[in-house]
Amino acid sequence: MENLKTKAIIKREKIIDAAVKVFLRKGFEKATVREIAREAGITTGAIYHHYRNKDELIHDAVTKHIHFISDLNAYKGDSLKPSSEIIEEIRVATSKRLSNLTAQRLHILLTANVLLDENELLKEYKETYESIIKKASDMFVYTYGIENEKYKKLVASILVAALDGFAIQASLGILDTNDEEYINTITDFFSKLGQHLIIKS
Structure with missing residues (x-):
């Protein structure tokens, strides 16, 4: 049973990787499931076995590449990790995330797509965004002990907004995605902001 699950995960990742290439090449609107299947070297039926439609595949592909914070965990087993480790x-x-230019472009592409065409994908994207902000705000609680709901959500929203802004600048070639200096600056900024809010909260 475990082996079947592993194969299914590998197949989905193969589909997502192929979808990303086609989306970046053709855009979401013009990309077809047939083209994605061809890129992945599988049948369209195999894709529909994992995804009900193209919108679901778009959502999965972008979520995997963009919303990295959902994979973070403040706990190791039943114990809370030290704040320095988090x-x-x-x-x-x-x-x-910031050095992944593919993720940056996907993010901009999806945002434009869902805002121009208000459909079910917009609702899913909004819900995903809200869950990411919630997870980010929880990480600030674990890391800095900020329990004030207003402050922890504000800091999380600023962090997500900053990443969105960097995605635009990276996609335009304004920022060098290989430059670690600005990434370290961002980390330092939010670390100091978190410490500042401990005092305020």
Whole structure:
């Protein structure tokens, strides 16, 4: 049973990787499931076995590449990790996210797509965004002990907004995604902001 689950995960990742290539090449609107299947070297039926429609595949593909914070965990088993370890994990994850130009372009592409065509995908995207902000705000609680709901959500929203802004600048070539200096600056900024809000909260 475990082997079947592993194969299914590998197949989905193969589909997502192929979808990303086609989306970036053709855009969401013009990309077809047939083209994605061809890129992945599988049948369209195999894709529909994992995804009901193209919108569901778009959502999965973008979520995997963009919303890195959903994979972060403040706990190791039943114990809360030291705050320094959590901060370092956030720093590493942020660095990977900001240096991934594919993820940046996908993010801009999806945002434009859902805002221009208000459909079921817009609702899913909004819900995903809200869950990411919630997860980010929880990470600030674990890391800095910020329990004030207003402040922790504000800091999380600023963090997500900053990443969105960097996605635009990276996609336009304004920022060098290989430059670690600005990534470290971002991490330092939010670390200091978190410490500042401990005092205010």
